[in-house]
Amino acid sequence: MIKKNSLYDVKFLNKFHYNSGKKLNIRLNTWKKYGSNKVDLPNWITNEIFKDGFYQKFLDVGCGNCNFVCEFIKKKLSEDITCVDISKKMLNSCRIKLKETKNKINYVLADVQALPFEDDLFDLVVAMHMLYHVKDIKKALNEIKRVTKNNGLIIITTSNYYFDKGLNKIHYDGLRKFGFPKFTLDKKIYCRFTEKKAMHLMSIFKGHIKIFRYHNDLIFTNLKDALAYYTSSMMYRNTYGPYDERIKIDLWKELLKFINYKINKEIIEKGSFVSPGEVIIFKILNKK
Ligand SMILES: C[S@@+](CC[C@H](N)C(=O)[O-])C[C@H]1O[C@@H](n2cnc3c(N)ncnc32)[C@H](O)[C@@H]1O
Known part of the structure; x- marks a missing residue:
């Protein structure tokens, strides 16, 4: 029983991704190793956006490996930190990573669409690269707004996708070349929370939004690392990737061979394979 969109299929995400x-x-380390921007995203955001601020109660929803929380602790930007994720395993990985910290950290297994917190609790709430996983994004944004104090800060990030260049281009070229089912070519599956859609959904914040752009291209010089990134990323599991019963497993094998060939060719001919990337950062002042 395959559902329509793997991106917000909680069971699937928890079981496989x-x-x-x-x-x-793998993805975060790839950005560190091959990113053209030598300042990584958490460092860049804390430098550009937070500067001298201090946020007593800080909530990271969809905290993942708590990369952002680590940066916050390092820069002493908060004391009382709450990590929320829908995956127990991700919260466990945070627990291990943060076991030495002296900060107060609460680990909460919860869905951003129904946050188990009272109203007006946090000075800062961040939702980094996670809203595209949420079925009802509007509901999630309303929850984030509700738990943030009046005049509190909300930071939301998402990726800007280029379909005519880099990994996306060869991915879709491959899907067409090997006759993948039509629904896999539907880029809307992939673009659930782009800049334009986000701005529309964020009208609940009544315009108190400032946009920042963080540019970071991946410049691969190593084929194995490029493939590891590709197979760990959204593109590969666009729909359900190799778990999709509607697609023959041999097709995925052909696709991987093709991706392998394309990246290798460019590394040999040009010295690197470049996949452009940009992150959109929404800085929101919460007005109630
Ligand atoms: C792409 S990762 C981003 C992790 C981290 N914020 C970062 O930027 O490195 C998305 C995270 O959101 C979590 N997630 C997905 N759906 C969620 C939901 N409905 N509520 C809370 N967390 C969710 C996933 O388990 C995963 O850890």
Whole structure:
């Protein structure tokens, strides 16, 4: 029983994608190693957006491997931190990573669509690269607004996708070349929370929004690492990836061979395979 969109299929995400911190770590480490921007995203955001601020009660929803929380602790930007994730395994990976910290950390297994907190509790709430996983994004945004204090800060991030370049281009070229079912070509599956859609949904914040852009291209010089990134990422499991019973497993094998060939060719000919990337950061002042 295949559902329509794997991106917000909680059971699927928990069982395959966020069943450990491993896949997310591959992606984060790839950005660190091959990113053109030598300042990583949590560091960049804390430098650009938070500067001298201090946020007594800080909530990270969809905290993943708590990369952002670690940066916050390092820079002493908060004391009382709450990590929320829908995956037990991700929360466990945070517990291990933060076991030495002296900060007060609460780990809460919860869905951003129904946060188990009272109104007006947090000075800062962040939702980084997670709203595209949420079935009812509007509900999630309303929950984030509700638990944030009046004049509190909300930071939301998402990716800007380029379909005519880099990994996305060869991915869709491959899908077409090998005759993948039509629904896998529907880019709407992938683009659940783009800048335009986000702005529309965020009208609940009544315009108190500032947009920042963080540019970071992946410049791969190593084929194995590029493939590890590709197979750990959304693209590969667009729909249900190799778990999709509607798609023959041989097709995925063909696709991987093709991706392998394309990346390798460019690394040999040009010295690197470049996949452009941009993160959109919404800084919101919560007005009630
Ligand atoms: C792409 S990862 C981002 C992790 C982290 N915020 C970062 O930027 O490195 C998405 C995270 O959101 C979590 N998640 C997905 N759906 C969620 C939901 N409805 N409520 C809370 N967390 C969710 C996943 O388990 C995963 O850890």
